[in-house]
Amino acid sequence: MGRKSWHLDRRTFLKGLGVTCMLPYLEAMGMGSTFSKGKTVQEAVKRLCFVYFPNGVGLPPIENPAHKKWSWFPLGEGKDYRFTRTLAPLASHREDISIMGGLSHPRSRHLLGHLAGDTWLTGGDLRGNEYRNNISIDQVVAQKFSRHTRYPFLALSTDGGVGYKSRVSTLSFDHSGNPIPSEHRHREIFERYFAPGGGAATEARRRSLKQDQKIVDLVLEDSKRLQRRLGRHDQLKMDEYMTSLNTVEEQIKRNEQWLDIPMKDFDASHINFNVNATVDPESYVRSTFDLMVLGMQVDLTRVMTYMMAREDGMGFGENFPKLALGLQRGHHAISHDKSANHWEEWGRYDQWVAKQFTYFLDRMKNTYDEHGSLLDNTLILYGSACSTTHDAVNYPLVLAGGAKMGVKHGTYEKFDDHVPMSNLFVNMLHTLGIEMDSFSDSSGKLDTKILG
DSSP states (O other): OOOOTTOOOTTOEEEETTEEEEOOOOGGGOTTOOOOTTOOSOOOOOEEEEEEOSSOOOOOOTTSTTHHHHOSSOBSOBTTOBOOTTTGGGGGGGGGEEEEESOBOGGGTTSBHHHHGGGTTTOOBOOSSSOBOOOOHHHHHHHHHGGGSSSSOEEEESSOBOEETTEESOSOBOTTSOBOOBBOOHHHHHHHHSOOOOHHHHHHHHHHHHHHHHHHHHHHHHHHHHHTTSOHHHHHHHHHHHHHHHHHHHHHHHHHHHTTSOOOOOOOTTOOTTOOTTTOHHHHHHHHHHHHHHHHHTTSOSEEEEEOSOSTTOSGGGGHHHHHHOOSSOHHHHHHOOSTTHHHHHHHHHHHHHHHHHHHHHHHHTOEETTEETGGGEEEEEEOSOOGGGBSSSOOEEEEEOGGGTOOOSOEEEOOTTSBHHHHHHHHHHHTTOOOSOOTTOOSOOOOSSOO
């Protein structure tokens, strides 16, 4: 099918006074205009994103006057629910979101809420002395979607790395239940994943990839020889090490395959790479969201996780209430305080976090690719792994996006408090086109009209 006379090329630029700017996606560029002989419009992509905040949320008791102002969960339910001040920033996206209450992971319900952060996307078992976590839902999807993109997934956080067991700084876990390191330095993320190729740069990159792969191959071979001489405990450590090396090798091979495929044009001039989470948390968080939107816009990956802060007062996020709102206490300290203004302080901070998530939804809704709004083709889950006072029950959850995948939003649904959150994950997998009947400790699909 040929281009119509009114169609614009996807790579149309505005030029003038020495400045070149790429146009945003316009209808005149033709929605879904990728064609091949004998085929119809290219099928729209499906994406998955998770955004996490720690320490639960403020839930004043019904008899407390603060309940109607600062309860994280809305008043009423169904389509007629009413926002309190806490989630009021999300009001403009009422038809793009669904609020869910009551869900949790059965094996985490008797854990201190901080420990449950490790299991938010896994439903794993942290009870007792053994740490039996399992693969996270994002990694299941990444395995299925990875053939389509340069990178299988992006794991982001405000602190970076993995943290440690029960106080992780990542949401992603591999097939063995081991944490996958997250990234948090904006400039490094941009340079690593969005660096342009072409010409001599491409040839240099190809040589570098081959050299890196050779080094990995040598280390893998040496590791195999060494492993035969080790005791059981050291063999387990070596297994973890070799798994990491294999991951590096696989990504090197992927990079080489994508080297000659040009990335979509993009404009990153709006992203602030000089923000510091210890000085300006709002700019830092929003720059992270900007990078995520850009990654989805150019189809860098279709699976992302972002841990906005760590549990238990650890990491940069603890001081966000002080830096962003001028409060006297950090997030974890506020969540344990029982003074008179406790609920208002907590509510104000929950509201601030909701404002940042609203910024992300705004950017997603108003950023387009050839398939339309990014939000309509992305399933996003926002929430925490505990409710008030860090009980690992009644997780506060907001599901957003996915309108073109058949998701029906606009309601607040309360589920029985014994329903596994993993049931929701099964529905999400089906919505993404992945036909799996179970995940982790699920007991089936979630009985909901939101997701089929």
